[in-house]
Structure formats: C-alpha cells, structure tokens
Amino acid sequence: MAGIYIHIPFCKQACYYCDFHFSTSLKYKEELLEALIREIRLQKSYLDDETIETIYFGGGTPSLLTADEINLIIGTITGIHTVAANAEVTIEANPDDLDKAKLQALRQTAINRFSIGIQSFFDDDLQWMNRVHRGAEAEASVKRAQDTGFENITVDLIYGYPLLSDTKWKHNLDKVFELDVPHVSSYSMTVEPQTALAAFIKKKKQAAMDDQQSAEQFILLMDAMKTRGFEHYEISNFCKPGHYSRHNANYWKGVKYLGIGPSAHSFNGETRQWNVANNAKYIQALEKSEIPAETELLTETDRLNEYIMTSLRTMWGLDLKRLDAIAGAAAGQLTKGAQRYFENGWLEQKEEVIYLTATGKLYADHIASQLFF
Known part of the structure; x- marks a missing residue:
C-alpha cells in the first residue's frame, strides 16, 4: 500500500503564521495544473506499482480547485496506478470555500474526507491570524458538509497564542464536540522564520508565544479529548475509534508515499525526494518533462x-x-x-x-x- 499527496500552492490570502509554499495569485493556475498532470505521469514508477490506499490534496488551499479539476487529477492517478476500492481521498478546505454549490459539486468526485481549517471559532482570533473566514462561517461549513453527506471530517484548531485564554480554548473544544466531528488535528502556534508573525514579534508589534501557556492548553486538550472518548493516536491528532487519518498515519508508520507539486516531498523506503518550492521553476521543468526534485539516499x-x-x-x-x-x-x-x-x-x-x-x-x-x- 502507498499514498499520493498533491500540493496545491494557492491561497486567497496569507495567514500570518504560515510558512508553507503557496501563492496568492491564481495567474498560473492552469499551467500549474498541467504540470501536476505531467508529474503524475513522469513519477509513475516511484512507488513500484504499490496499490494506492490514500490520496491527499493539501496546500495551500486545494478547495480553490473546481470539481472538474479534482476529477482530472484523480482520473490521471487512477489511469496510471491501481487505487484501492476503499481508498481514503482527502481534501483540505477553508470554511469560506464550502458553500452548498461547492459541496454538491464535490459529491461528484472521489473526495470522501474533509480537513477543514477552522483554527478558532472566535472572530478576533481569526483576524489576528489573518484568516479569511469568521467563526460563524466555520461552524456553518461543517454543518453544510454533514448535510451534504460528508461524514468523515476533521477540523484543525490552533492553541498557545496570546489571544487564546483557557476559557476560549475550552469553548473551541466544546464547539467541536457539539458539531460531532470524528477527528481533530490541533497544533501549538509556532513562530516560523520568514513569516509575518515572526516579523511582528521582532518589531515588538506582537507578543512572543508563551511555552507555558502552550503546554497547559495541550494538557487541557488531551484531557478533554480523553473525556469525550477520542483516541490520542498521534501528538497532534485525535479521533473517535477507527476514524484516524489513514494518509497521515501512514507517514508515521513509514509507508511509501509520492508527493506531487511544488515543495512536495516523497518517500519510498530507501530515498527521500523533494520538489522545488517555486511555482515558475516547477512549471518550467515539467514543460521539458523534467522532474524538479532533489533526492537523498537514506543511510x-x-x-x-x-x-x-x-x-x-x-x-x-x-x-x-x-x-x-x-x-x-x-x-x-x-x-x-x-x-x-x-x-x-x-x-x-x-x-x-x-x-x-x-x-x-x-x-x-x-x-x-x-x-x-
């Protein structure tokens, strides 16, 4: 068994804390998608004909893709690889992308799992992070997805930042339990170099993160999840029994995976490979049928x-x-x-x-x- 990760490097706007590779311009979206298709074909042999158990659309914001674009990518994969009948096919999504029409369109694709980037249900927190959506929209997006027939949903939450009191943190967790989602991914706010948040802290426009606060809120998180019957199956991930992310769990179990797209990483047990984190260079290389990647032989x-x-x-x-x-x-x-x-x-x-x-x-x-x- 193996997995395929598709990196979609586009976002509507930049979150202050994010250091993932993305662009806020969709100018070269069509060329990028053509390059993704070429890379899928060129990388055909990387996984040694392993059956594909999981497909994961990450980013960036892959929910910016249309259903037709998603079908094109998945169709290319299924035309080249053997894909398991019960494959887990996940897409990361922002709440503001998941309106009724988009969700109904996604029902016509192989997508069967959502990872929704909520982060917080408080508007002031979301504005502080420079997120596009607001708290009411976050809650509504989960309910709309459930009403459309998507039950396999995970939500992302962040803790350990100055605006988040323990009372607000408990409210965020209670809201997730109220929404009855089967999986939660939760991360401590980290300050990565070259991000807007790092610049704000350096210029004294923003307080530094507090390690003690982060530790205490992580403990609150673990306790709340245990009380609600969630399994703490990975440091940052919790699920109701049997609902863990098969794709991400395979990363931690050392299962082979192929990464497609700019900045995407791959692993086949013997080597690790990573693509150039530059959209233009990625597109240019694939136009020449070259894979823009560096490879490391693992000792x-x-x-x-x-x-x-x-x-x-x-x-x-x-x-x-x-x-x-x-x-x-x-x-x-x-x-x-x-x-x-x-x-x-x-x-x-x-x-x-x-x-x-x-x-x-x-x-x-x-x-x-x-x-x-």
Whole structure:
C-alpha cells in the first residue's frame, strides 16, 4: 500500500503564521495544473506499482480547485496506478470555500474526507491570524458538509497564542464536540522564520508565544479529548475509534508515499525526494518533462532516526523488533539511552514496544532527538 499527496500552492490570502509554499495569485493556475498532470505521469514508477490506499490534496488551499479539476487529477492517478476500492481521498478546505454549490459539486468526485481549517471559532482570533473566514462561517461549513453527506471530517484548531485564554480554548473544544466531528488535528502556534508573525514579534508589534501557556492548553486538550472518548493516536491528532487519518498515519508508520507539486516531498523506503518550492521553476521543468526534485539516499542511521522520530509520536509506539530489523542490536542501545526517561516517567515499555506517557508527550521532539543514533 502507498499514498499520493498533491500540493496545491494557492491561497486567497496569507495567514500570518504560515510558512508553507503557496501563492496568492491564481495567474498560473492552469499551467500549474498541467504540470501536476505531467508529474503524475513522469513519477509513475516511484512507488513500484504499490496499490494506492490514500490520496491527499493539501496546500495551500486545494478547495480553490473546481470539481472538474479534482476529477482530472484523480482520473490521471487512477489511469496510471491501481487505487484501492476503499481508498481514503482527502481534501483540505477553508470554511469560506464550502458553500452548498461547492459541496454538491464535490459529491461528484472521489473526495470522501474533509480537513477543514477552522483554527478558532472566535472572530478576533481569526483576524489576528489573518484568516479569511469568521467563526460563524466555520461552524456553518461543517454543518453544510454533514448535510451534504460528508461524514468523515476533521477540523484543525490552533492553541498557545496570546489571544487564546483557557476559557476560549475550552469553548473551541466544546464547539467541536457539539458539531460531532470524528477527528481533530490541533497544533501549538509556532513562530516560523520568514513569516509575518515572526516579523511582528521582532518589531515588538506582537507578543512572543508563551511555552507555558502552550503546554497547559495541550494538557487541557488531551484531557478533554480523553473525556469525550477520542483516541490520542498521534501528538497532534485525535479521533473517535477507527476514524484516524489513514494518509497521515501512514507517514508515521513509514509507508511509501509520492508527493506531487511544488515543495512536495516523497518517500519510498530507501530515498527521500523533494520538489522545488517555486511555482515558475516547477512549471518550467515539467514543460521539458523534467522532474524538479532533489533526492537523498537514506543511510541506515537516517532510517533508524526517522523511525524513532515518527513512531514515538503515535499510539502504536516504537517497536524494538522493527528497530533491530533496520540495524542489528539497535534496540539494546536505544533502551539503554532511554533509561532516564523511563525513570522520570516520560516513557513506558509494554513488551517490545516503547510509548510516550501523557507527560512525555509534552517533550516528544526533545526525547526523540536525544535517542537518535
């Protein structure tokens, strides 16, 4: 099994915190779509004829595509690859794109899962982030999607920023529970270089993020999700039993995937590949039937460290047998290095699998980096 990710690098406007690759101009949208189709065809052999289990439209804002454009991309994929009958086909969407007509049109595509970028239900928070939509629109978009027959929905929420009090954070979570969505992705606000938010903080126009606030709101998040019966299956992801994102879960499980589009990444178990993060250069290369990508051959150490980093983030944990399968005797070395985290209650081991504890999840990146080979 394998997955395909399609990067759609267009947005109506730039969120202040975002550092993903995108353009607010749709001038070259047609040329970009033609280039995507060419790349899908040129990359035919990358996944070694694996059956495609998931297709994910990310961005950017892929909900800016029309249903016909989505059908063209999916049709190209199904014409080249074997796609599983029960494939999960996800599209990221902004609430303001999901009007009744758009949702009805999307019902005529293979899309069967929505990832809706709500972030907050409070207008002042959304304005602070420079989001296009408003809180009432966020709520309405979920209800419209459900009324149109889409049940497999995840919503994105952000916490850990100055405007978000604990009371507002609890309200956001309660609103999600009220909407009865089966999956929630939630992220701490991070300040990435070269973003407007980073510039505002540097110029003292905006307060810096507070790590303590972020940690406390993450704990509130974990507690609320547990109380409502959601599984905490990955650091930033929660779902009702059986509703985890198959596409994203496969990233963390080390399943092969192909990334199509500018800035998209690919992984086939032995190499990692990434496309140029420039729309014009991407289009120009594909017009010459060239794949605008760099490739890295993963060493044994790379594969060990990637498995440590990804597996520890999940409820499935780090399997010591799999670690030894990558490199003999690796499990013993890692267990020895992890001893201090067992002692302070950040890690626990059940049979041959190591897991982060609830407290350990606060320090996931630090723990993984300390266990790297």
